[in-house]
Amino acid sequence: MIEEHDKCEICGENLTLITEHDKITKAECYFCKEEKETQIICPNGHYICDECHAKGALDVIADFCGTTDLIDPFEIADEIMKHPNFKVYGPEHHALVPAVVMTSLKNLKCKNQLGEVATNKHVMEAMRRGSKIPGGWCGFYGNCGACVGSGIAMSVFMGATPSKDIPRSIANRTTSRALARNADDLEHCCKRSVKYGICEALTTIKEHFDCKIDFDPKSCRFSPMNDKCEKEKCPFFGRKLQDECV
Numbered sequence: 128m129i130e131e132h133d134k135c136e137i138c139g140e141n142l143t144l145i146t147e148h149d150k151i152t153k154a155e156c157y158f159c160k161e162e163k164e165t166q167i168i169c170p171n172g173h174y175i176c177d178e179c180h181a182k183g184a185l186d187v188i189a190d191f192c193g194t195t196d197l198i199d200p201f202e203i204a205d206e207i208m209k210h211p212n213f214k215v216y217g218p219e220h221h222a223l224v225p226a227v228v229m230t231s232l233k234n235l236k237c238k239n240q241l242g243e244v245a246t247n248k249h250v251m252e253a254m255r256r257g258s259k260i261p262g263g264w265c266g267f268y269g270n271c272g273a274c275v276g277s278g279i280a281m282s283v284f285m286g287a288t289p290s291k292d293i294p295r296s297i298a299n300r301t302t303s304r305a306l307a308r309n310a311d312d313l314e315h316c317c318k319r320s321v322k323y324g325i326c327e328a329l330t331t332i333k334e335h336f337d338c339k340i341d342f343d344p345k346s347c348r349f350s351p352m353n354d355k356c357e358k359e360k361c362p363f364f365g366r367k368l369q370d371e372c373v
Contacts (some may be wrong), residue, residue, distance in 0.1 A: 134354075135169040136214065143168045146267070158182075166267060177262050183212035184219035185258055192230040192250050199342045200231040200325050208318065208349065215353050218262035220317040224276030224324040225253035225283065232284060237338035239284050240294070253283045265320070271309045273320035277328040278302030301331045313357045318349045322363050 133142040137157055145151055145166045154174035155162050163176050187210045197203050204227045207213060233245040256279045260272035278298040281287070287294035305327035309320055322344045332340050346366040350356045358364050 133167075133216065135171070135173050136175065137173040138169065138171050140170050143170065144263075144266075166263065177218045180214070180217050180262065181219040181222070181258060184210070184214070184217070185222055185254065187212055188219070188223055188226050188254055189251065192226050192254070193247050195230065196234055198231055198234045200227040200329070201322065201342055201344045203227040203230055204321055204325065205348060208321075215349065216262075216315075216317050218258070218260060218272060220321050221260040221264075221272030221276055222254045222257035224273050224321055224328070225257045225279040226250055228277070228280035228325060228328045229253045229283060231340065231342075232280075232332070232338070235338060235340060237332070237336060237340065239286070239336065241286070245284060249283050253280055256283070265309065265315050271306060271315075271320050271324075273317060273324045274305035274309050274327070275302050275324075277305040277324040277331075280328050281331055297331060297335060301327050304330070313360055314355050316353065316355075316357065316361065318347055318353070319357075319361055319363055322347070 133144070134140070135142055145168065151164055151166055152168065153162050154165050154168065156176040156179055157173050158175060158179040161176065165174055168174065188207055191207050192203070195203060204223055207223060213219060229245055229250040233247065233250060236244050238244055257272065257276045260275055265271035278301045281301045282294070282298040285294035285297065287298045289295060305324045308323040308327065326344060329340050329342060332338055344363055344366065347361065347363040350358065350364060356364070
């Protein structure tokens with residue numbers, strides 16, 4: 128199956144998304160010139176690998192999270208996503224969620240189950256793990272990277288490993304709930320997925336830790352940039368201030 132979807136960021140043409148393994152091809156990245164396998168093709172031959180697509184945006188995340196004193200993770204995310212190097216869609220959103228959640232925990236001086244407070248080192252580790260999730264996973268693997276980012280944040284905060292039963296379970300449960308929200312029967316939207324991921328990370332924090340982290344996602348400010356915005360169907364479109372995440 129091949130569908131026309133999304134726009135090429137080089138020329139604006141509709142991209143072809145390949146879902147059948149035997150039709151996956153290789154293409155040369157427009158920026159780094161490395162040839163890699165891709166399921167996303169521009170009719171004019173343009174291709175941007177995940178590493179180059181996210182380059183710049185990851186630097187923005189690291190710089191902003193390392194210096195901001197903001198405590199609202201939704202506000203932190205919005206400020207970062209306003210940067211011109213941050214695209215409407217892309218794998219950089221996968222690193223954004225764990226980074227902003229950890230930044231919020233760090234600035235609030237929240238303590239984990241061991242009484243430890245998050246540091247910039249934890250923020251960078253969360254971002255590093257999120258940046259390893261490729262683009263397009265929400266559709267190709269049924270596993271939205273921004274939602275996985277919520278579980279990454281909990282894993283880093285609690286020091287979870289495969290051998291730590293409770294921390295591992297809490298991290299997985301957080302991701303599971305974020306993914307359940309993301310299965311909303313709507314066109315994919317990285318901005319909406321970021322909000323879902325942050326919401327579920329905050330829910331987990333409130334359930335398991337003594338940390339005042341009651342923040343509201345507010346209305347999405349990026350709708351005008353997205354010609355595929357679901358508008359009124361999206362819970363964050365024109366959203367009025369509420370007490371908690373939807």
